[in-house]
Amino acid sequence: MLLKAIARALTLEENCFLDMYGEDASMLSIFNLYPPCPRPDLAIGLKPHADASVFTYLMQDKEVEGLQFQKDDQWYKVPVIPGAFVINVGDQIEIMSNGIFKSPIHRVVTNTEKGRMSLVMFCFPNPNKEIEPVKGLVTETRPRLYKTMKDYTSILVENYQKGRRPIEAAKI
Numbered sequence: 001m002l003l004k005a006i007a008r009a010l011t012l013e014e015n016c017f018l019d020m021y022g023e024d025a026s027m028l029s030i031f032n033l034y035p036p037c038p039r040p041d042l043a044i045g046l047k048p049h050a051d052a053s054v055f056t057y058l059m060q061d062k063e064v065e066g067l068q069f070q071k072d073d074q075w076y077k078v079p080v081i082p083g084a085f086v087i088n089v090g091d092q093i094e095i096m097s098n099g100i101f102k103s104p105i106h107r108v109v110t111n112t113e114k115g116r117m118s119l120v121m122f123c124f125p126n127p128n129k130e131i132e133p134v135k136g137l138v139t140e141t142r143p144r145l146y147k148t149m150k151d152y153t154s155i156l157v158e159n160y161q162k163g164r165r166p167i168e169a170a171k172i
C-alpha cells in the first residue's frame, strides 16, 4: 500500500517499488525497553542511527516520550499519540527513490522518572533480492546516487558498531 502510494506520489508506475521489494519480504519485530535512568545526561537509550529497513512501523509507549529525529543539527521530539503508528522511511527507500526520500537519523533519550517501551517492526526485502534506484528517478539532471545492493541488513551489521552509516557503503 505505502509503496504504491509513494510511487503514485512521484508519478511513477505504481508497482515500481513493490516489484523490487518482492513478495517474499520479511518483517522483524522487536520490543525495546528503556528503564528509568538516574543520569539521562550521561546515558542514551538508543544511539543516533537511521533504520536499514524499507519502512519501519513503530508503536511508541502510550505515555512516555523519548524518540527524537534530527533535522539541520537540531533534535525534534516525537509526540506521544496513543494508538498511532509512527512510520519511518528507512535506508532502502532512500536508495530506491535515488535520494528523494531521506532515511532520517533518530535516537531515544531516557528520563529519570519512567521506563519506556516501544514495539518496532522493520520491513525488509528478501536478502537475495537486489534493490537499486528505480529507473524513472534517474535522469540526466539527477544522476544515479546509489549502487545496486543486496542483503542490506548484513551491511548494517558490518557498519553499525563501528559507528558508520551503512548508506555510505551504498553511495556511488
Ligand SMILES: O=C(O)CCC(=O)C(=O)O
Residues within 6 Å of the ligand: 032, 046, 051, 058, 060, 066, 067, 106, 108, 117, 118, 120
Ligand atoms: O524506541 C523507539 O521509539 C525507537 C526505536 C528505534 O529507533 C529502533 O529500534 O530502530
Ligand SMILES: [Fe+2]
Residues within 6 Å of the ligand: 049, 050, 051, 106
Ligand atoms: Fe530506529
